[in-house]
Amino acid sequence: MQLQGQRTQSILPPFPTPQLVIALRSSTGVLYPLEPTERRWTIGSQPACDLVIEDRCVSSLHCLIERVSHGSLIVRDRGSRNGTFLDGHAIEGAILTPGARLLVGRTTLVALGEEQATPASAWALLRGTHPAFQQALASAAKAALSDCSVLVVGETGTGKDLLARAIHERSPRASGPFVAVNCGAIPRELVASELFGHVRGAFTGASTDRDGYFMQADGGTLFLDELGELPLELQPHLLRVLETRKVRRVGDAAEQPFDVRVIAATNRLEGLGTESSRLRLDLFHRVATVVISMPPLRDRLDDLRLMVNHFLEETEAGRSKSLSEEAWAALAAYDWPGNARELRHAVARAVTLGESVLEPADFFSDLGWKKSDRGRRSGNGALLLRYEAPVYDEMMRALAAHGSIRAAAAAIGMPKSTFADRALKWGLSTQRFPTRRAPPRP
Numbered sequence: 001m002q003l004q005g006q007r008t009q010s011i012l013p014p015f016p017t018p019q020l021v022i023a024l025r026s027s028t029g030v031l032y033p034l035e036p037t038e039r040r041w042t043i044g045s046q047p048a049c050d051l052v053i054e055d056r057c058v059s060s061l062h063c064l065i066e067r068v069s070h071g072s073l074i075v076r077d078r079g080s081r082n083g084t085f086l087d088g089h090a091i092e093g094a095i096l097t098p099g100a101r102l103l104v105g106r107t108t109l110v111a112l113g114e115e116q117a118t119p120a121s122a123w124a125l126l127r128g129t130h131p132a133f134q135q136a137l138a139s140a141a142k143a144a145l146s147d148c149s150v151l152v153v154g155e156t157g158t159g160k161d162l163l164a165r166a167i168h169e170r171s172p173r174a175s176g177p178f179v180a181v182n183c184g185a186i187p188r189e190l191v192a193s194e195l196f197g198h199v200r201g202a203f204t205g206a207s208t209d210r211d212g213y214f215m216q217a218d219g220g221t222l223f224l225d226e227l228g229e230l231p232l233e234l235q236p237h238l239l240r241v242l243e244t245r246k247v248r249r250v251g252d253a254a255e256q257p258f259d260v261r262v263i264a265a266t267n268r269l270e271g272l273g274t275e276s277s278r279l280r281l282d283l284f285h286r287v288a289t290v291v292i293s294m295p296p297l298r299d300r301l302d303d304l305r306l307m308v309n310h311f312l313e314e315t316e317a318g319r320s321k322s323l324s325e326e327a328w329a330a331l332a333a334y335d336w337p338g339n340a341r342e343l344r345h346a347v348a349r350a351v352t353l354g355e356s357v358l359e360p361a362d363f364f365s366d367l368g369w370k371k372s373d374r375g376r377r378s379g380n381g382a383l384l385l386r387y388e389a390p391v392y393d394e395m396m397r398a399l400a401a402h403g404s405i406r407a408a409a410a411a412i413g414m415p416k417s418t419f420a421d422r423a424l425k426w427g428l429s430t431q432r433f434p435t436r437r438a439p440p441r442p
Contacts, residue, residue: 020071021096024051024109032109035344037125039067039161039180039225043104044078057082057105065096068179068216073111075102092205122166126159127310130300136163136292143290144170149242151227151287152265153272154294157341160265161225163294168221173261176220181213184229191234193250196241202251214247214258222260227287228268228278235280242286262287297336297343304331307340311347318351323358329414330360333390360388380427392426395419399428 024032032051034041041050046060053062059080066074073096077084085103086094096102098113126137143150144167152160161180168178186194193203197212213222224230230238241247242262246255264287271277273284297304308331312318323331327350336342346363354362378384378392398408409419422428 021073021098021111021113023112025112026107026109040182041065053104053107055105055107062104122162122169125162126166127306128300128303130303132295133300136294139292140167143167147261148289149287150263150290152292153269155296155339156267157339158294158296159340160294164223164263167263173220177217178221179213179217180223180225182225184226188231196247196249198250199252214260217260218258222262224264227264228266235283239283239286297339301332307343308347311344321351321358325415326418327358327360330391333394378426382426395428
């Protein structure tokens with residue numbers, strides 16, 4: 001495929017755009033919603049991408065879309081073999097606006113927008129009553145009143161970015177910009193340019209002066225997400241900037257002062273705060289004035305119903321849906337390694353694929369799973385899907401503890417008929433778990 005057109009460089013808008021892009025629609029009619037709470041989407045032909053394009057001219061990881069300050073979206077090419085085009089121009093990075101046409105391979109994606117409304121408060125989106133979750137919110141509310149650095153730790157998908165935005169909202173800097181940066185998504189050779197900026201001619205492709213993320217966040221908050229992914233050899237440069245409160249653009253002789261409150265986050269918890277950590281010890285102490293831990297979803301499953309109902313309410317289609325008891329049981333039995341983000345996507349999948357009453361298979365699609373995810377079998381040799389394995393284990397434990405289907409079903413909150421059907425399908429017999437008899441009275 002022959003490429004034509006001059007490659008362009010992205011320039012961030014100096015003020016909020018009147019419209020925000022909320023979805024992409026392909027030339028084949030497929031709609032790809034871009035949720036306002038998400039900050040990054042990968043586009044490509046491999047199943048692991050957020051937006052999977054079935055087009056042989058699309059690279060495995062073709063390009064990505066990132067949300068920056070003011071809610072604007074930036075599309076960046078990721079070294080695709082056929083290039084990424086926006087409105088007929090080959091790009092390395094450019095602003096995505098409503099009505100723009102994004103060409104990847106032979107597929108055209110049209111950016112759809114709506115009039116910009118007052119964004120939902122991040123505090124309103126943080127749902128949960130579990131004590132550990134409420135403790136994180138309480139710490140965030142106190143930290144927001146000061147200007148100290150905050151480090152948010154937790155697994156991927158626990159809502160670290162949402163908590164950072166919530167701190168910004170309640171801080172004295174709320175009227176200033178909130179700039180979020182995914183440190184793990186910046187190519188190693190561009191880290192200095194992206195964070196600190198560059199002057200024209202500093203390197204090939206630097207056709208204009210450009211402020212880095214620190215100057216873009218001046219007067220507001222800079223959120224350094226996944227700080228532990230920043231290369232170790234580049235962390236001292238970041239440390240110096242944080243200590244001097246001055247930044248030198250690549251190729252510039254002068255330093256510029258900035259006024260930024262830094263919130264960092266990492267999911268690299270191994271050895272954190274020690275010499276063995278992926279995050280340098282001196283940098284850790286610089287950003288960890290206040291440390292807030294976000295609990296994983298598996299540790300606060302009491303919040304599951306609250307969160308699922310909230311995600312259903314977010315879309316008109318979801319408001320007309322309900323879950324079967326078997327679906328609730330399957331959701332509660334799953335470990336959710338992707339935490340709240342995985343749960344949100346599972347609900348969106350179920351709303352799209354399911355009928356008025358959502359079933360377990362609507363949430364846990366078998367399509368595209370690895371063989372290792374489907375290799376486990378039940379007692380009678382039946383092949384277990386990923387969501388079925390934890391349900392099977394929970395039923396076995398209940399039968400072992402209570403001895404009868406009726407009592408076991410009541411103990412885990414599953415309808416007796418559903419429990420009996422599953423037990424028959426998977427070869428779970430009460431004969432394996434005899435009822436425990438009380439010892440005879442003297």
